[in-house]
Amino acid sequence: MKKGESKQPKRRSSGRAAEPPSRRVPHILTRLKAEYPDAACALEHKDAYQLLVATILSAQCTDVRVNLVTPALFAKYPDAARLARAKPAEVERLIKSTGFFRNKTKNLIAMAQAVVADHHGEIPRTMDQLRALPGVGRKTANVVLGNAFGLNEGVTVDTHVIRLTGLLRLTRHSDPLKIERDLMALIPQEDWTLVSHLLILHGRNVCVARRPRCGACVIAEFCPSAQPAGG
Numbered sequence: 184m185k186k187g188e189s190k191q192p193k194r195r196s197s198g199r200a201a202e203p204p205s206r207r208v209p210h211i212l213t214r215l216k217a218e219y220p221d222a223a224c225a226l227e228h229k230d231a232y233q234l235l236v237a238t239i240l241s242a243q244c245t246d247v248r249v250n251l252v253t254p255a256l257f258a259k260y261p262d263a264a265r266l267a268r269a270k271p272a273e274v275e276r277l278i279k280s281t282g283f284f285r286n287k288t289k290n291l292i293a294m295a296q297a298v299v300a301d302h303h304g305e306i307p308r309t310m311d312q313l314r315a316l317p318g319v320g321r322k323t324a325n326v327v328l329g330n331a332f333g334l335n336e337g338v339t340v341d342t343h344v345i346r347l348t349g350l351l352r353l354t355r356h357s358d359p360l361k362i363e364r365d366l367m368a369l370i371p372q373e374d375w376t377l378v379s380h381l382l383i384l385h386g387r388n389v390c391v392a393r394r395p396r397c398g399a400c401v402i403a404e405f406c407p408s409a410q411p412a413g414g
Contacts, residue, residue, distance in 0.1 A: 200407045204353045207405040208369045211351065214401045215381040222380040224330040227253065231306035231331035232263055232298075235313075238323045239290055244281040252278055263304050266295035290318025310336050322359065329376030338366045339379040343386030350390065350408040 199207065216222075225246040228234035233253065240249045256277045260266040266274075274288040281287065294316045298304060306327065307313055313324035321337065328334040338344070340359040344366075348354050354365040370378050389396050395410070403409040 199404050200409065202405075204351075204369055207351070208353065211402050211405050212370070212374060212378065212381070214405075215385060216377075218401050219381055219384045222377060222384055224326070224380065225383075226250065226326075228331070231327055233257055234331045235294070235306055235319070235323070235327050236266070236291060238326045239294065239318050240278060240281045240287060242287070243283055248281055252281055260295075263295040263298040263306070266291060267299045269295075287318075293317035294319065306331070308332050308334065321363075325376075325379075329379075333376075335372050335375040338363045338370070338375045340366075341379070341383065343383045344379055346392060347382045347386050347390055350395075350406060351402075352407045 199210070224234070226234060226237040226241060227250045228237055236256070237249050237253050240252065256274075259273070259277065260269055269292055271285075271288050271292065274291060275284050278284050278287055278291075297316050298306060301307075301315075302312070307316075308328070310321070310324050310328065313319050313327060314321060322339055322341070325337045325339040328336045329339065340363050345357065345359065345362060348362055348366065349357070353369060354362045356362050356365065366378065367375065385400075385402075386392075389400050397403050397406075397410040400406070400409065
């Protein structure tokens with residue numbers, strides 16, 4: 184097995200699940216869109232600044248917890264200019280429950296300072312400019328571009344997306360960048376942002392890690408890893 188490829192449970196696929204990913208993906212997308220018609224970003228935000236801050240906070244933290252923390256944070260620091268002048272101790276106090284709060288505070292303030300210094304206080308709209316900001320990687324940039332600006336520049340690959348795309352055999356890789364590359368080749372660009380929301384919802388509601396509910400799964404017939412009903 185090549186480095187970066189993930190181990191998958193061996194199972195002999197049959198029927199539609201045995202078809203190549205390029206033939207299964209359109210059906211998978213259609214089923215998931217019908218199942219989750221309101222799929223959207225779970226991080227509550229009003230603009231690109233708020234979404235960028237919330238996404239940075241979401242590292243190693245649930246969206247629910249972030250949404251509990253951000254109202255007070257945004258009330259005190261409503262824009263990048265205010266956050267850029269924040270005292271670290273005050274930010275730490277507000278975001279402590281999200282975990283890794285000292286490092287997140289450092290990144291948030293440095294990000295805001297860079298936005299003010301280099302972008303006149305406005306969140307940039309390109310992948311390269313976003314990734315140049317402290318604490319912002321490709322995943323975070325994809326979230327902001329896709330959900331705040333409606334720009335499908337890539338696919339956000341989180342733990343749910345990694346797990347489900349592996350089970351669906353849409354990729355042989357475990358590295359997020361390689362998974363994203365494979366998904367971008369399979370999925371129409373207009374669905375790059377949406378597909379992450381669909382897979383995340385499906386991972387939370389049906390294809391749960393400890394006990395997947397294959398019998399209730401709308402895409403089970405297209406999934407090589409699906410267990411027989413009652414199995």
